[in-house]
Amino acid sequence: xxxxxxxxxxxxxxxxxxxxxxxxxxxxxxxxxxxxxxxxxxxxxxxxxxxxxxxxxxxxxxxxxxxxxxxxxxxxxxxxxxxxxxxxxxxxxxxxxxxxxxxxxxxxxxxxxxxxxxxxxxxxxxxxxxxxxxxxxxxxxxxxxxxxxxxxxxxxxxxxxxxxxxxxxxxxxxxxxxxxxxxxxxxxxxxxxxxxxxxxxxxxxxxxxxxxxxxxxxxxxxxxxxxxxxxxxxxxxxxxxxxxxxxxxxxxxxxxxxxxxxxxxxxxxxxxxxxxxxxxxxxxxxxxxxxxxxxxxxxxx
Amino acid sequence: xxxxxxxxxxxxxxxxxxxxxxxxxxxxxxxxxxxxxxxxxxxxxxxxxxxxxxxxxxxxxxxxxxxxxxxxxxxxxxxxxxxxxxxxxxxxxxxxxxxxxxxxxxxxxxxxxxxxxxxxxxxxxxxxxxxxxxxxxxxxxxxxxxxxxxxxxxxxxxxxxxxxxxxxxxxxxxxxxxxxxxxxxxxxxxxxxxxxxxxxxxxxxxxxxxxxxxxxxxxxxxxxxxxxxxxxxxxxxxxxxxxxxxxxxxxxxxxxxxxxxxxxxxxxxxxxxxxxxxxxxxxxxxxxxxxxxxxxxxxxxxxxxxxxxxxxxxxxxxxxxxxxxxxxxxxxxxxxxxxxxxxxxxxxxxxxxxxxxxxxxxxxxxxxxxxxxxxxxxxxxxxxxxxxxxxxxxxxxxxxxxxxxxxxxxxxxxxxxxxxxxxxxx
Numbered sequence: 001x002x003x004x005x006x007x008x009x010x011x012x013x014x015x016x017x018x019x020x021x022x023x024x025x026x027x028x029x030x031x032x033x034x035x036x037x038x039x040x041x042x043x044x045x046x047x048x049x050x051x052x053x054x055x056x057x058x059x060x061x062x063x064x065x066x067x068x069x070x071x072x073x074x075x076x077x078x079x080x081x082x083x084x085x086x087x088x089x090x091x092x093x094x095x096x097x098x099x100x101x102x103x104x105x106x107x108x109x110x111x112x113x114x115x116x117x118x119x120x121x122x123x124x125x126x127x128x129x130x131x132x133x134x135x136x137x138x139x140x141x142x143x144x145x146x147x148x149x150x151x152x153x154x155x156x157x158x159x160x161x162x163x164x165x166x167x168x169x170x171x172x173x174x175x176x177x178x179x180x181x182x183x184x185x186x187x188x189x190x191x192x193x194x195x196x197x198x199x200x201x202x203x204x205x206x207x208x209x210x211x212x213x214x215x216x217x218x219x220x221x222x223x224x225x226x227x228x229x230x231x232x233x234x235x236x237x238x239x240x241x242x243x244x245x246x247x248x249x250x251x252x253x254x255x256x257x258x259x260x261x262x263x264x265x266x267x268x269x270x271x272x273x274x275x276x277x278x279x280x281x282x283x284x285x286x287x288x289x290x291x292x293x294x295x296x297x298x299x300x301x
Numbered sequence: 302x303x304x305x306x307x308x309x310x311x312x313x314x315x316x317x318x319x320x321x322x323x324x325x326x327x328x329x330x331x332x333x334x335x336x337x338x339x340x341x342x343x344x345x346x347x348x349x350x351x352x353x354x355x356x357x358x359x360x361x362x363x364x365x366x367x368x369x370x371x372x373x374x375x376x377x378x379x380x381x382x383x384x385x386x387x388x389x390x391x392x393x394x395x396x397x398x399x400x401x402x403x404x405x406x407x408x409x410x411x412x413x414x415x416x417x418x419x420x421x422x423x424x425x426x427x428x429x430x431x432x433x434x435x436x437x438x439x440x441x442x443x444x445x446x447x448x449x450x451x452x453x454x455x456x457x458x459x460x461x462x463x464x465x466x467x468x469x470x471x472x473x474x475x476x477x478x479x480x481x482x483x484x485x486x487x488x489x490x491x492x493x494x495x496x497x498x499x500x501x502x503x504x505x506x507x508x509x510x511x512x513x514x515x516x517x518x519x520x521x522x523x524x525x526x527x528x529x530x531x532x533x534x535x536x537x538x539x540x541x542x543x544x545x546x547x548x549x550x551x552x553x554x555x556x557x558x559x560x561x562x563x564x565x566x567x568x569x570x571x572x573x574x575x576x577x578x579x580x581x582x583x584x585x586x587x588x589x590x591x592x593x594x595x596x597x598x599x600x601x602x603x604x605x606x607x608x609x610x611x612x613x614x615x616x617x618x619x620x621x622x623x624x625x626x627x628x629x630x631x632x633x634x635x636x637x638x639x640x641x642x643x644x645x646x647x648x649x650x651x652x653x654x655x656x657x658x659x660x661x662x663x664x665x666x667x668x669x670x671x672x673x674x675x676x677x678x679x680x681x682x683x684x685x686x687x688x689x690x691x692x693x694x695x696x697x698x699x700x701x702x703x704x705x706x707x708x709x710x711x712x713x714x715x716x717x718x719x720x721x722x723x724x725x726x727x
Contacts (some may be wrong), residue, residue, distance in 0.1 A: 015722065049533050053709065070304070070538070074630075079537035082711065084528030088318065100310045101536045145532070 002065045004029045004153055004184040005050065010059035012045050012264045019045040020056070021208035027153075027186055029074060034199035034216075035188040036288075038296060039068040042208040044081055047157050051078050063153065074102045077151035083142055087131035091117065091141055094130060095148050109148065116144040119171070139167050141144035143174060154178060154273040155213075156187035160169065160194055165283045165284055167226050172198070204295050212295045216288070224285035229273065231280035238275060256284055307537045315520065316552045330558045332508075333564040336501065342627070353385040353443050357404055357416040359393050365419050366390045369454045386445070389413065400404025408434055417445075423453055424460075460656035498588070499646060499673035502596055503638070505561060506666050509600060511635055513554040514607040518624060520546055521615030530708045543612055553602055558600065562593060595672050602689040603665030606696050607631055613700040616707030617723075623714045638666040649675045659685050661692030699724060 005027040012020040020042040027033040035043050049056045050063075052073060061068045064075065085094055091114050117123045120140045122133075130138060139162075146154070154175070160168055175198070178185055189195050195202060196216075203213040212219065226246070230239070230298035231254045239255065240248045244263035249256045259268055269281050286294075319325055360366035370388045401615040404416040415433030423429055428447055436442070455465040481495070524530040533542055558598040566588055610631050618624040638657075649671040658667040658677070664685045671677050706723035707715075715723075 001526075048709070049451060052538075053534055055529065073536050076535075078532070080528075080531035080535070082528045082531055082709075084532070086529055089314075096533070097310070101307060101533065103536075110710075221462075273332055293638065 001029060003027055003062075004023050005033075005186060006062040007046070007050060007058070008060040008062070009051055010046060010214065011057045012042075012049060012054065013057055019132065020049065023059075023203075023205065023208070023210055025203040025210060027184060027212055029184050030179070030182050031184060031200040032198050033186040034091070034173070034195040034202040035186060035205065036190070036202055036292060037205035038190055041205040043190075043205055044157055045208075046205070047080075047155060047186075047188060051155060052074070059275060067076065073154045074149065076148065077146045077154045079142065079146045079154075079156040079159055081161070085130045085142060085145070088129055090127050091130055091133070092126040093120070094141065095127050098145040100240055101146040104149055112150075113144075116133040116148065120144060133294070136164055136167055140164060143171060143223065145173070147178070152183055154183070154185045155199075156272055158189055158243075159187050160189065160191065192287070192289040192292050202288075204292060206296045212291065220285040220288075221283075221290065223291055224283055226259045226263075227260070227286070228257045228259065228268070229280065229282055229284035230257050230278070232272065232278045234276040234278040236276065242268070242271055244271065254280070304537070304541060307541050307549060308545040311533075311537065311542055312549035312552065314551025315546050317517070318557060318713050319550070321472070323457045325553065325557070329560050333561055338600075344521050345535040346600040347598060347615045351644060353372065353387070354389045354415065354438070354445070355413045356445070357391050357407070357413045358419065359391045359400065359404070359416065360419045361393050362419055362421045362423070364456055365449070366453055367424070370453065372448055372452060387660070405432065406501045417449075424457060427453070430514040496646060498592075499670050500642075501565070501641065502592070502673055503666055503670050505558070505636055506596070506600060506669050507605065508636070509554050509558060510607050510665065511632065513550055513604060514631060515628070517546060517550050517608040518611035519621065520550065520613040520629060521612050521704070522618070522624065524710060525616070525619065525711075534708065539708060540701045543609075543701055546612065546684045547605065547608055551601065554600070554604060555597070558597070562588070562596075562625075591676075592673060596669060598686070599665040599669050602661075602686070602693055605693045606649065606661065606665075606689065609693075613707070613720075614704045617710075617715055617720050618707075619711065619714065627717075634662045635666070637698070638663050638670075642670065643666065645670050646674060649677070655681060659688060661689040664689045702726075 003024075003026040006014065007025050010020055010023045023042065024034075025033075048054045049059075050061050050068075052061075052068065052070070060262040063072045069211055074110070076176050085153075086097075089097070092110075094107060095107040095113035095116065099112065100106065114123070114126070117126050122137055122140060124134060124170070125137065128298075130141065133141070159171060159175075163171060175187075177187055187198075199216050201214065202216050202219070203210050205211070229251075230236075231285050236255055239245060239257060244260050244267065245257055247258040249258075257268070259265065265283070269278070272278055272281065357585075358366045358369070367390070370390065373386050373388055391400075391404075404413070407413050408416060411434075414435075414659070415431060418432075420428040429447070431442070444566050447476070458465045458468055524533070530542070537545070602619055611628065614624045614627045617627075640658055641653065644651070645657070648654060652670060654667065655677075659681065660672055668677070668682070668685050672682075702724040703720055706726055707720070
């Protein structure tokens with residue numbers, strides 16, 4: 001299937017510093033894509049280039065199967081990292097205004113704004129000025145403003161930063177509903193736990209370059225293929241001497257066994273049960289956090 | 302490709318969010334009130350104030366004071382503002398020093414306001430001593446001076462053997478009976494009215510360009526401070542956002558100017574003329590459609606020039622404090638027309654006036670001044686409009702380049718060099 005979004009070799013240099021240094025990635029339709037990386041890795045610059053907020057020095061952006069045009073931006077919902085609302089505008093006017101900027105009519109938007117305010121439980125505040133609302137409510141309105149034109153692709157830059165736990169849950173629900181409707185989502189974060197729970201696909205960016213990318217489950221499987229988590233009673237030290245074992249590391253409450261290349265997990269387990277009372281033996285997939293630290297460490301060496 | 306729908310959406314928001322505020326309507330209504338108050342109040346105050354001056358006179362000559370008393374009784378109110386003078390003639394005492402002290406005491410004790418001491422020397426050195434509790438009542442003092450001058454002159458003429466009345470008749474001054482030559486034929490006594498009109502249009506242009514230019518700056522700064530700007534430019538280009546803001550704020554300004562011109566038309570129109578005594582209405586300026594058209598056109602050209610400069614400043618910096626330095630450059634350029642205001646008014650076709658009115662930064666205000674007093678040649682108007690339009694385009698282009706980078710920059714205050722570098726980004 002044609003990717004919803006495709007970046008090809010995007011580059012951007014600011015006053016001699018390479019902010020983005022050849023980023024390519026592909027977001028399949030209907031997936032949640034995580035753009036991950038430490039602060040200053042080039043995530044925001046990449047996103048701004050895909051949104052045509054800044055122009056790339058070179059490279060291409062394709063959305064919905066063709067080169068991105070200005071009209072395509074009306075089908076994208078964008079929540080920047082630096083976000084805010086007009087403080088003096090009323091909530092409802094604000095939502096309608098953001099929708100009008102996507103080329104929708106006032107009539108359509110009035111009904112949609114009311115729906116959203118109802119859904120977020122702030123229907124009674126429709127006529128309040130934004131500055132009169134709590135920060136939590138403002139965040140809800142910001143989210144509604146991003147979705148008011150019912151975009152096919154959502155692009156969120158650090159969407160969870162600064163959210164209270166209730167809004168974090170709300171954002172996740174709304175994003176899940178977006179995905180359930182068959183739509184696509186790309187978001188950036190430096191918090192790996194969030195990405196691990198939400199993403200189908202990832203691209204890890206460090207120093208302006210993609211150091212790791214693809215299907216998250218596949219990446220984890222690949223990275224964890226030769227590693228096993230073992231909990232057993234008996235002479236665990238003897239494991240080190242087995243032919244098919246490359247390394248053994250004692251972890252908190254368990255042992256991590258790295259199999260030598262070509263060694264089958266089943267064969268290893270049969271070997272282990274011969275001298276140990278095995279209580280647990282399973283594939284030890286690394287967490288995204290571990291993958292991240294490892295990959296970024298590699299990139300920076 | 303400019304997307305006019307989006308520009309309109311932005312302009313509408315910027316327009317409505319400002320026109321809906323009470324502050325807008327308060328300033329819109331207050332300025333005409335202030336302006337008319339500015340014209341009416343001083344004459345109102347002068348005509349109402351008694352300006353009462355209780356004056357004691359010690360006249361060593363014995364010849365001046367009695368005539369002075371007669372003059373005051375006879376001509377009071379016939380010319381100039383009415384001043385209520387009360388004269389009390391004191392005979393010179395033997396001890397002049399003691400009498401002076403006594404007069405000072407009476408002045409301080411509020412029995413009199415001031416006292417005059419006239420010596421025979423007045424016929425040679427033209428000096429009369431005046432001692433008063435206050436010396437800032439310059440209008441009253443000038444009137445006293447004029448009266449004394451006349452009395453002393455008459456005495457001198459009489460002493461030299463002339464008939465004072467006859468001489469006065471012979472040396473009477475000449476008045477210019479002014480008629481301005483226009484396309485539509487002569488118009489009597491237009492002078493003062495035209496100057497008031499020119500000054501009024503000039504001041505309104507100056508104020509609106511500065512105020513609405515700065516409104517542009519604050520609008521951009523606000524969008525940056527709110528962090529709403531990046532949300533907006535994800536569907537519109539920065540150039541569209543800037544264009545929309547320019548159009549919206551320009552609309553606010555035109556609304557206000559419209560109200561002002563309308564009230565000016567009412568004030569100078571038949572309504573006012575009917576209330577004025579015959580003859581006085583000839584001095585009222587006429588706000589012709591041609592002048593209004595030029596005014597609006599010059600406002601638009603000036604607004605775009607200065608407001609895009611202010612948009613650049615608003616985009617480049619993070620707070621009004623940071624922006625102050627560059628913003629004051631804008632103010633400096635609109636101050637120059639003030640400095641040449643009088644010379645241009647006096648000789649609107651001089652080389653200096655022509656040259657300055659052709660410099661785009663000054664064209665809006667100086668050309669307005671020239672048009673209001675004497676219509677410049679068509680080629681000068683055409684050249685001025687063309688040059689200013691080109692300057693506008695250049696300014697908008699430059700400012701849009703800075704704007705598009707600046708609105709995404711937060712944190713550190715950028716240096717002028719950095720801002721210049723932004724213009725060259727892809």
